[in-house]
Amino acid sequence: MILPCFLFTSLFMVKLSQRAWNNVIIVSMLALIMLFNLSSNFLNDDSDAPAFSTLIPQGLLISTIEFSNAKVERVGQGWRIESKLSVSKDLQGLLDVWQSVEVSPFEENLQWGDSQPKVTVWFIGQAEPIEYYFLILADKTLVKLGQQTYQLVNVNYQTLIPTE
Template sequence: MMRLSRKAWNNVVIISMLLMIFFFNGLHKKLNTQPVEEGVQALLPEQSFILAMAFPELKIERIGTSWRSQSQQETTWQGNEQQLEQLVELWQHQKLTIANLPVSKISQTSADYVASVWLAGEQLPAVYQLYNIDQQYYLLDKRLQRVFELEQADAAKLFPLYPF
């Protein structure tokens, strides 16, 4: 049997407790992460609640049960309350195809358009950047580092202010 002093045994106990903490912390994160599915994924997390959306020219905010828009500058699209609600619903329930394009490749070019979405329970907005590369539209989810492939019709619905 090993003969260790009281101080040495304390160090053994401390190190073993630290190892257990790291093990359980890693196990907890591994058990709670959703497996990344290839193919079609939701743009926003299910059960998410949109509080506000911002485009470069327009900000949309939830006021009670309705929506209000504030123009940051002159815009061609002036959505009424029903159109604003439809736009928010579209963002909330949109499912898109994951692209076979690495984030590093898409990050080398500048984004054509940007949308920020504030969700309940989140401190920072989710930022989505629209790219047009080789006549194909891509949407980069900056928060989760995912790249979605978009048809022009879907991009036009999600970004009504962008001139397609």
């Protein structure tokens, strides 16, 4: 703290040209911007927040969704489907549902087998996809992301897949 004050007061003692003072102001403004940026990251640290509050992380754009029987891909601003089924579901509506699905953490320990439906989602700008494993129970639908299990809040599994 003493060094910046010393430098600041010593600048007033030095006779600087107009151009030099402009450079001093520019450098000090850049330093303030960096300070505000770093303090914002420090003050708004959300390390205790859950990793997901929606099924698709905020800010990520879907490029491809691979289901067991179909593949939905982004083509320009629209979507196309590669499937052996004759899909009647609106693709944009299907993707809107994926973007809006809310999840809540599920604490019970369950046995996940290999027979659960798996959906792989590729995102624009991401090298690796996220794999979603679903477990359909009588009254709820669970999804496994990595090692964490979540419960779908406002939809069930049938609304997330293309159907005939």
